[in-house]
Amino acid sequence: MILGCIADDFTGATDLANTLTRRGMHTVQTIGIPKAAAPEADAIVVALKSRTIPAAEAVQQSLDACRWLKANGAKQIFFKYCSTFDSTDQGNIGPVADALLDELQSPFTIACPAFPENGRTIYLGHLFVGNELLSDSSMRNHPLTPMKDSNLVRVLGKQTPHKVGLVPWKIVKQGAPAIAEAFAALEAEGIRHAIVDAVEDKDLENIGAASSALALITGGSGMAIGLPANFRVARLIPKREGASAVPKIGGPGIVLSGSCSAATLGQVAAFAAKHPAHAIDPVALAAAPEKAVAELLGWAREKLKKGPALIYASAPPERVAAIQAQLGREQAGTMIEHALGAIASGLADQGVRRFVVAGGETSGAVVSALKVEALEIGPQIAPGVPACLSYGSPRYALALKSGNFGGPQFFTEALKALA
Structure with a gap:
């Protein structure tokens, strides 16, 4: 190194x-x-x-x-x-x-x-x-x-x-x-x-x-x-080209979004217009976390049989402010992260190996839940967002997106890149 x-x-x-x-x-x-x-x-x-x-x-x-x-x-x-x-x-x-x-x-x-x-x-x-x-x-x-x-x-x-x-x-x-x-x-x-x-x-x-x-x-x-x-x-590294393609991972693909950035909100809307999408209800989640996660996993299991799907907690600023006022700022964020991590883990148990994740905190929760220890870096999907493949077994194909990155069709493009 x-x-x-x-x-x-x-x-x-x-x-x-x-x-x-x-x-x-x-x-x-x-x-x-x-x-x-x-x-x-x-x-x-x-x-x-x-x-x-x-x-x-x-x-x-x-x-x-x-x-x-x-x-x-x-x-x-x-x-x-x-x-x-x-x-x-x-x-x-x-x-x-x-x-x-x-x-x-x-x-x-x-x-x-x-x-x-x-x-x-x-x-x-x-x-x-x-x-x-x-x-x-x-x-x-x-x-x-x-x-x-x-x-x-x-x-x-x-x-x-x-x-x-x-x-x-x-x-x-x-x-x-x-x-x-x-x-x-x-x-x-x-x-x-x-x-x-x-x-x-x-x-x-x-x-x-x-x-x-x-x-x-x-x-x-x-x-x-x-x-x-x-x-x-300094002759410490040789001249190389960019990233090599990572091995393809088949099977169903899911998008998990916790970012509330303007770019991500647009991506959620664009994806939801053409694919199944389910918003997380923070109030219901706070009242019965295990039940809410189980219901979302059940919904995803059925939808993923036909194609990709989206589960999201992304919301406009006024909605986020209202939830924070009701549940507490830190408590609301932590609750959402834990839920998305639990959903990722549950989907992995169902055989899902392709994950597109929006938001830094959400990405942290997801990779932790999947017990990912290191990532191989592949070709760029959008500026700042490469295709990644986890080390170990099972191997997961991942696109971890900062909230403000990517164009309106990023979710669809990322799932295709990870296919």
């Missing part, structure tokens, strides 16, 4: 593994810290479920992952979070990044969640989603991490006691040497974290080249675009 990666959710881990694989690094995604020996790979992405847990717990999990990666040979650590910088004033991006810097005895790192291919760009420290500022996008209504400020210098500054600086695009566009000089100047000023502008992939390639000497890099999956080239230049 050369590059050790820590991702704060499961779909984010898959997104990062997809980027590295497409750029020629043999990458394996593990579900949590492996209990056995490290898999053979150039890069290992440890998928945690730490984005929205208490900051102290996120720090400890991330440190444990970092120590395991370093013990198994990682020469550089990458802390991956969402391209929309999902966090609150309490964390978890700042506290985790500070803890990792302390662990690695490093004085400086960067923060760059840009992912131009999916419309995430940074200019003058402000994060854009498509043509909108982050604070004007649907992320302002996120049920767990509402992003109401687009200024990442300010956002990160509230999460760390250390200085946060900026490398503006006028420097980034000059190339890697100018970016590296800016890093050195900021570090000399006592700045520990630098937000780095990026508006196109070329910017990310140059930022990656300028970051070759950093012990820790933080960012979205796009930030990893430029890293494999550093390892090729």
Whole structure:
């Protein structure tokens, strides 16, 4: 292993593994810290479920992952979070990044969640989603991490006691040497974290080249675009093409959706217009969890005899707010995750081997319920979402989708890719 990666959710881990694989690094995604020996790979992405847990717990999990990666040979650590910088004033991006810097005895790192291919760009420290500022996008209504400020210098500054600086695009566009000089100047000023502008992939390639000497890099999956080239230049990896096709898995396919993002809501509507779909009733689930899950499994068993089906908890912001007010914010989310995990496990017992999952928290619940320990990364289905195949037995074909990723027909496209 050369590059050790820590991702704060499961779909984010898959997104990062997809980027590295497409750029020629043999990458394996593990579900949590492996209990056995490290898999053979150039890069290992440890998928945690730490984005929205208490900051102290996120720090400890991330440190444990970092120590395991370093013990198994990682020469550089990458802390991956969402391209929309999902966090609150309490964390978890700042506290985790500070803890990792302390662990690695490093004085400086960067923060760059840009992912131009999916419309995430940074200019003058402000994060854009498509043509909108982050604070004007649907992320302002996120049920767990509402992003109401687009200024990442300010956002990160509230999460760390250390200085946060900026490398503006006028420097980034000059190339890697100018970016590296800016890093050195900021570090000399006592700045520990630098937000780095990026508006196109070329910017990310140059930022990656300028970051070759950093012990820790933080960012979205796009930030990893430029890293494999550093390892090729250092002759640590050979030149490779992208991902190889993974073996096909037959049988019925199910879509499980817990994300409430605008993109996922559109995907749910598009799929439900042509295929059987069943919404989870949170109130009924809270009243009788086992009964509700059993009824959903019975419904799915019959529908899957004829083709793919969808079970979803996705709902518009006003519906989510009402449920949270009635059941409690954390309790509602945890209840839905447990239910979708139980449904996945029950479907697996019925022989289902193809799962398309929408939402980071949902993906975590599903892969945990399926007892998946590691994933082989296959070809990309949509930007940020590859086809995956679990190690072990039985093998599951999986597409783990971050809420905002994919086009309107993503669910149908993913099931076809996994067939």
